[in-house]
Amino acid sequence: MSGDFWRLIESSQNAHAKRWNDLHDSRGIKKHGEFLLAGRKAVPEALRLHPDRFQAVLVCEPKDVSELELPAGIDRFRLTRSLFDKLDISGTNFPLLVGKAPALARADLAAAPQGLELICALGDPSNLGALFRSAAAFGARRIVLMEEAAHPFHPKTLRAAANAQFELELMRGPSWAEIGNAAGPLVALDGGGEDISQFHWPKNLRLILGEEGLGVPAGLKAQRLAIPTTGAVESLNATVAASLALYAHYLSAR
Incomplete structure (x- = not known):
């Protein structure tokens, strides 16, 4: 046909x-x-x-x-x-x-990162799609999707991504228990971390994004960065926070 x-x-x-x-x-x-x-x-x-x-x-x-x-x-x-x-x-x-829908290859996290790589556990499909859009805009080409992450080709993911998923290298990642063994530098977004505006971004690193509401596990061995705010709200949406971090890295590399 x-x-x-x-x-x-x-x-x-x-x-x-x-x-x-x-x-x-x-x-x-x-x-x-x-x-x-x-x-x-x-x-x-x-x-x-x-x-x-x-x-x-x-x-x-x-x-x-x-x-x-x-x-x-x-x-x-x-x-x-x-x-x-x-x-x-x-x-x-x-x-x-x-x-x-392509079968995603498993990421080799024992190898050093190439550029900015995202390790993502976002479980909301719309948030994941919005993250794809920001990642493509700011040059983070490789996205490692943890077991907790939403499906990258879910209809809500695709709608929010606006075709950005086709510009990215999407790979399968492990659960939280294995992330600590990944080659670094490892950086995680955490409201209790250091001020992100004072961070000197290396060219090659892995940025870890936790699940909505849960964040990253307390025992995860990674440098933690926080985005300073007025405090008028308890926290930023996970995708908004990730987009600000991606932009900060993008500016540092220019």
């Missing part, structure tokens, strides 16, 4: 429809090795810059792709309105892309 041929799917019991519906959560993405990309800006941009990442396009009407640059050989599916709306959980009313 390729070219201009459109396959019509009308039943929610169709094998394709059932598989795509599974892609709304991490379990389904892991099971099928696929993800759904949505967005009036994200879809055209992803097709233009990363066409090899996608294997199918889903629409209600073939005319919906009139302004898209579809790669040769991509599978084309026409869905009934009810089926499409069930998959279009963000309500974009715009073609959806089915992508191949």
Whole structure:
């Protein structure tokens, strides 16, 4: 199935429809090795810059792709309105892309870091996506996702990342128990740490981001940095704090 041929799917019991519906959560993405990309800006941009990442396009009407640059050989599916709306959980009313979710290689944390590497345990998909966007903006190309982290191709992650996930090297990391053995320098964001504005950033380091609310374990052997604030709020959002740290490192390297 390729070219201009459109396959019509009308039943929610169709094998394709059932598989795509599974892609709304991490379990389904892991099971099928696929993800759904949505967005009036994200879809055209992803097709233009990363066409090899996608294997199918889903629409209600073939005319919906009139302004898209579809790669040769991509599978084309026409869905009934009810089926499409069930998959279009963000309500974009715009073609959806089915992508191949890559199997992430395991990071070798015994090797020295190359540039700024992020070790991340953020469990909220939206926070993780926003972090991807900041990481790409400030040149942190490698993200090591700990076991506690959200799935990098969860729909909420993709929506917040705005295609930044395609610009990053994503790798699998260990649990907290193994992080202390990673080659350094190791730096962790912690409200009780040293003032980040006084820190002299090395070119190569690993920046550790803990889980939302929990932070990093007390026994983790890493230099801890805090972002000074007025104290009007108890703490910063994890992604906001990480973005400020990424910017600080970016400025130091210029």
